[in-house]
Amino acid sequence: MSPAKEKLLYFAQKSAPFANMGLLAMALLLVVATLAYRRSANEIQQQAALIQKEIGQVHLNLPRHNVDGNFDGLLKFVGDLNRYHGAPSYQQIIADLTAPQFNSLALNNLKVEYGADHIRLEMTGEIDAAFERAHAGYQGLLRRLDRLGYQIRESSFETNISRSQVMLKLTRPLS
Numbered sequence: 001m002s003p004a005k006e007k008l009l010y011f012a013q014k015s016a017p018f019a020n021m022g023l024l025a026m027a028l029l030l031v032v033a034t035l036a037y038r039r040s041a042n043e044i045q046q047q048a049a050l051i052q053k054e055i056g057q058v059h060l061n062l063p064r065h066n067v068d069g070n071f072d073g074l075l076k077f078v079g080d081l082n083r084y085h086g087a088p089s090y091q092q093i094i095a096d097l098t099a100p101q102f103n104s105l106a107l108n109n110l111k112v113e114y115g116a117d118h119i120r121l122e123m124t125g126e127i128d129a130a131f132e133r134a135h136a137g138y139q140g141l142l143r144r145l146d147r148l149g150y151q152i153r154e155s156s157f158e159t160n161i162s163r164s165q166v167m168l169k170l171t172r173p174l175s
Contacts, residue, residue: 087119096145104134107125123170124168126163148172154167
């Protein structure tokens with residue numbers, strides 16, 4: 001045997017007890033960690049079972065409501081929801097009233113009432129443009145609203161030199 005191999009074997013023989021002790025310590029540490037993990041898992045399972053039991057008790061303690069069979073209010077509510085589902089939103093109404101080609105119209109007041117079978121609108125606004133342009137835009141707005149299904153109940157167009165005021169009262173059937 002060569003002296004280098006002999007030295008290696010000598011040091012290996014001398015360090016073997018320390019290596020064995022290290023491996024034994026690691027094995028003991030793994031056993032302790034496994035036991036702690038199992039204990040923690042058992043505690044969590046016990047807590048979960050206790051919570052499930054409490055949930056079951058809460059369900060048992062809930063008051064029972066007597067159903068009398070009178071669903072008139074509920075049916076009316078569902079009917080209203082169904083009817084209003086097809087109704088235009090406020091966003092759609094404002095988009096209808098403010099045509100992009102008529103951008104000089106500024107809404108001052110807008111009142112929207114949803115009725116049983118129609119929507120009622122009242123609006124006032126100002127047009128910041130010369131009379132010819134303002135009146136042409138106003139007429140275009142009336143035609144556009146008519147095409148969109150609005151019925152004009154009342155309308156007025158009052159003008160000054162550079163500013164005009166508009167008032168419209170409209171209805172639109174719910175569809």
